[in-house]
Amino acid sequence: MSNLRAIGKKLRRPLLLLIFAFFIMLVYAVQLQSANASIGYAPISLDYRFLIYLTVGFLFVAMLVPSKINKPSDFFCFFYGFFILLPYLLLCSIRGEVGIESFTLYFVVLFLPLLIIKVVLLKLPVFRFPGLFNQSNVILFLCGLIVVGVVIVLSNPTPSAGFDLATSYDRRLEGRDIFRSGSFISYFSAAIINGFSPLVAFWACWKKKAWLVIVPFLCWLTFFYLLGVKAPLLFIAVAALLGYAARRRKIESFISYVYGLLIASFLIFVFEYVAGGYSYVADYFLRRTFTVPSWVIASFFEFMSADSMHWSLLTGISGSKPVSFVVGEDYLGFEGLNANTNAFMYALGSGGIVLYLLTILLVAGVFFILDAAYVRKNNPIFIYIGFSYSILIIEQAATTALLSSGIGLLIGLMVCTRKNQDNSYV
Incomplete structure (x- = not known):
């Protein structure tokens, strides 16, 4: 009987991934492909090549996607494996048929970071981190x-500043003239709203100081008033929920909660589509979550393979224009x-194979520090930072995620705090 339970536990993860794979393909085939055909969403042929891609790639993905969160790097392995590798495995032909040789090369490029980082983190040496600061x-x-940042940005408000949802996009456009890309105020503002505020919310709920959540909430309210940004509120709310989960020792079940949310989303999709032939949750949530990343990745591979585009395997692109705009404007049009x-x-x-390998090493180094500090200091804040950094690097550059969102500063501060003495959290 115990053997059957063990086999059941081992099969649970791949079976769940197969269920999600089925629903992703269902949503794509039924609604998203035809609705987005004008921007290049192509039909997926379920032929022998697709079965080869799926069978081989799925085995690798299923082996490395964790079923529980036990350390900070588990967030990266889960987010990257589930939201990058699995959708691309299913939708690699989203912009047209891909040959077996090309698919093999593309999948190796995507899979290698997860494999290397997983191997690097298998054995963690015992570090002695300094305990210079009190965490409080x-x-x-x-x-x-946060307070200083709020005061600074309020001293130079956007012309349309207000709480009207209808003018939120206008405020965002106006903010580009005030918060210029690369300026100190731009980096500082991004750090307090995307990095510092969520961490304060996490700590407040972990330490049963819920009243402190008012600080990050008022910070978001200020930036909504000035720039119309709404997404940081969700990030702050998720951070607060993770803090509550840390207090209840439930963070390890985070993946189960994500699966539950997605299963509910897919069921709502089925209900909406059967009832009216169109699903809002597919168009506004599932499309952005699963198909857009695969479409962009496929576009990048096309761009790097195109003879008309000046891209080098060793040096990447030439010029100062960010590669995301080169692909979006120059290649896709x-x-x-x-x-x-x-x-x-x-x-x-952006920088070819050299920058690609350096980025893998950088991300591995960040999670190496986070995992080692978490083990040494018994502090769930490192779990949260791992979650935050994982979310950021699946849609932006690794160095940008460290600097512009304040993650680098948070890591530097937290590794210098004293060991958590609350033995109720292990």
Whole structure:
């Protein structure tokens, strides 16, 4: 009987992944492909080549996607494997048929970062991290930075500043003139709204100081007033829920909650489509979650293979224009399109094989520090930072995620805090 339970546990993960693979293909075939044919969504042929791609690639993905969150790097393995590798495996032909040789090369390029990082993190040496700061003082310091940032941005508001949802896009366009790309205020604002505020929300809910959540909430409210941004509120809410899960020792079940949310989304899709022939959840959530990343990745591979585009395997692109805009505007022909993709594809497109390998090593190093610090200091904040960094690098450059969202500063501060003495969290 115990053997049957063990076999059942081993089969549970691949069976779940197969169920999600079925629903992803169903949503794509029934609604998303035809609705987005004008931008290049092609029909997927379920022929022998597709079965070969799926069978071989699925085995590798299923082996490395974790079933529980036990350390910070598990978030990366889950997000990258489930939201990057699995959808691309299914939708590699989203922009047209891909030969077996090309698919093999493309899949290796995508799979190699996960494999290398997984191998690097198999054995963690015991480090002695300094205990220079009290953790509460660090959180107080971050709250101070948030307050300073809010005061600075309020001193120079956008012309359309307000709480009207209808003018939120206007405020965002106006903000580009104030928060210029590359400026200090731009980086500082991104760090406090995307990095510091969610971490404060996490700590507040972990330490049963729910009143402190008002600081990140007011920070988001300020930036909504000035720039019309809505997404940071969701990030702050998720961080608060993770903090509550840390207090209840439930973070390891995070993947189960994600699966539950997605299963509910797919069931809503079926209900909506059967009832009216159209699904809002497919168009506004499932498309962005599963098909857009695969479409952008396929576009990057096409761009790097095109003779008409000046791209080098060793040096990437020439010029100062970001590769995401080169692909979006110059190759795909959509004016103003910033074709964001995961950190490794961005590095390969931007700087060639050298930057690609350096990015793998950088990300491996970040999670090496986070995993080692988590084990040494018994502090779930490192779990949260691992979650935050994992989310960011699946859609932007690794260095941008470290700098512009304040993740690098948070890591530097937290590895210097004293060991968590709360033995209720292990």
